[in-house]
Amino acid sequence: MSLRDRKRARTRQALIDAATELFERKGYDETTIADIAAAAEIGARTFFSYFASKEELLFPEADERVQAAIDAIATREPAEGPADVLLRALSQVTASGDEMVSPLAALRLRMIQTVPAVRGRALQEQLSAQREIAKHLAAAFPDRIDPVGAAALTGAFVGAVTGALQALLDDTGETDPATLQAAMRTATEVALAPWRRSP
Numbered sequence: 001m002s003l004r005d006r007k008r009a010r011t012r013q014a015l016i017d018a019a020t021e022l023f024e025r026k027g028y029d030e031t032t033i034a035d036i037a038a039a040a041e042i043g044a045r046t047f048f049s050y051f052a053s054k055e056e057l058l059f060p061e062a063d064e065r066v067q068a069a070i071d072a073i074a075t076r077e078p079a080e081g082p083a084d085v086l087l088r089a090l091s092q093v094t095a096s097g098d099e100m101v102s103p104l105a106a107l108r109l110r111m112i113q114t115v116p117a118v119r120g121r122a123l124q125e126q127l128s129a130q131r132e133i134a135k136h137l138a139a140a141f142p143d144r145i146d147p148v149g150a151a152a153l154t155g156a157f158v159g160a161v162t163g164a165l166q167a168l169l170d171d172t173g174e175t176d177p178a179t180l181q182a183a184m185r186t187a188t189e190v191a192l193a194p195w196r197r198s199p
Contacts, residue, residue: 012050012060014040019057020104028054028115055121058108066129068093073136082141082150083195086133086157090188094181102177109166126162130154153195160184160191 001009018039022031033054037044051057072089080088111118130151138150145153164187168180189196 008050011040011042015042015047015050016057016060016104019054020107023058023107023111028111028118053121055117058104058111058118059121059125060104062125062129065093066132069129069133070136073133073140076140081196082137082145082153083157083192085137085140086153087185087188087192090157090161090184094184105165126158130158133157153192156191156195157188160187163187 015036019031019036022035022039026035031054033047034044036054036057037047069086069089072085072092076085108118108122112122113119134147134150134154137154138145138147141150161184164184165180168183
């Protein structure tokens with residue numbers, strides 16, 4: 001990574017960290033883009049070189065997670081089925097970082113419940129991810145799963161991850177990354193069990 005890329009990555013992370021702290025302290029609606037930019041020590045106009053909106057700040061790794069699933073599909077082993085590939089993708093994503101179980105993830109789940117703009121963005125991200133992953137699954141396993149089945153499998157997978165995180169972060173207040181990751185793995189294995197038994 002070049003010096004310029006490292007600087008951009010640091011600034012991007014500074015914006016995410018500033019937004020997380022401000023959303024927690026002031027509230028989402030009360031926090032402006034100018035507030036976030038000032039806290040990250042950049043100009044308000046520069047903010048838009050990194051994010052298109054406040055909502056986008058809450059979903060900084062969405063594209064990387066989708067790409068991880070697509071990469072897992074592309075590098076599938078002969079013995080792996082569609083559900084196995086998705087479970088491997090989840091393991092790789094959780095092994096590479098704690099973003100899915102970070103303080104930002106907990107904040108995002110709370111905001112989805114209380115802020116209509118964030119809820120709308122979450123739905124948009126989820127539907128886009130499911131459509132993209134399902135398309136690749138159906139193309140990779142044409143003899144195993146049709147487009148409808150691929151959409152159903154991907155929906156079960158995404159729903160299991162989201163549901164497990166929601167229950168743990170909301171109902172128990174659990175914050176230990178290892179515990180959250182183990183719960184996601186268990187939830188997805190349960191949700192995908194019917195597809196793993198399929199020939």
